Structures are given as C-alpha cells and as structure tokens.
Amino acid sequence: MAVSSDRVLGLTTALVAALALGIAHGSESWGGLVPCALCLWERWPYRIVAGLGFLAAIWPGKPARAAFGLTAIAMLAGTVLGAIHVGVEFHWWPSPLPQCAAPKFSGGGSIADMLARMPAAPAKPCDDPTYLLRGLPVSMAQMNLILATAFSTFAFWATIRRPRA
Numbered sequence: 001m002a003v004s005s006d007r008v009l010g011l012t013t014a015l016v017a018a019l020a021l022g023i024a025h026g027s028e029s030w031g032g033l034v035p036c037a038l039c040l041w042e043r044w045p046y047r048i049v050a051g052l053g054f055l056a057a058i059w060p061g062k063p064a065r066a067a068f069g070l071t072a073i074a075m076l077a078g079t080v081l082g083a084i085h086v087g088v089e090f091h092w093w094p095s096p097l098p099q100c101a102a103p104k105f106s107g108g109g110s111i112a113d114m115l116a117r118m119p120a121a122p123a124k125p126c127d128d129p130t131y132l133l134r135g136l137p138v139s140m141a142q143m144n145l146i147l148a149t150a151f152s153t154f155a156f157w158a159t160i161r162r163p164r165a
Helices: 005-029 037-042 044-058 061-089 111-117 140-160
Strands: none
Touching: 005 044, 005 061, 005 140, 037 044, 037 061, 037 140, 044 061, 044 140, 061 140
C-alpha cells in the first residue's frame, strides 16, 4: 500500500513544528535560557501547525490541502512575529508588548507599595538577544525568523503543488 504524499508532508510538518517547540522548551529546561514575552508569542504558530500537520496527514485530498493552506497562513504570522522580534533586538523599533518593557510605577504610595506591585520574577527584556550557544552569531529570534520563513514557504508549496497518489 502506497503512502500518499499529503500524509508524508503532513507528518513532516507536524514533526518539524513539534521539534521547534521541543528545542525551545529544552533550551529553557536544560539550557537555562529565559524566554521573553515575544518568544512565547512566537511559539503559537508552531503549536497550531503541529495540529494542522497531523490533520493533513489523516485527511485525504482537498481537506489536506486546506490544512496546508492554513499552515502557510499560520507560519506567515510566525514569520511576521519573528521579524518584529528581530527588529526589537536590533533596536529598529520598540516592542509592541508591554511585558517587554521595564515596569513603570505610577500612582503614589510608599516604596513598600511599589515593591509589592513588582512582579515576583523579572521578565526578560525582548531587546536582549538570547543565543542558543555562546559564540553563535545568530540569536534565537533570528533562527526562528529563518525557520518560520522557510516553513511558510514550504507550506505554501505544499498547498499549490500537484498531488501524487
């Protein structure tokens, strides 16, 4: 029994998305890297794509094509998020997320009141690049931008290609 190309592409899509998420999680758990708020947002397209890839693997024909089309859209969103993050790292623009900025204290109150309103764990600034390996000239955000761009291109190709049995 021959395996359809949609099934292989769907499983490949799901596995690559899961691998990207696994590397991000592993870099935190075992590598001690701390993600910023933008890093956490950049993971959502991969979560969506992992599910869509699995669906493309089990759905035949046109529904699989629709899943690949949605994958292309999700990864295009991932590419945009990656580009925003890289721009923030290079200080081309400020982060659009308030979690990336230093806490602002407004309203009066004593110093003790201001300290009580501070977060328990400091957030990692989004403009401070995180590197998977010391000495590697490409930050995690830059690696994500490259992967998301390649992934969205692959998903677009998977949507428009001529299927094989």
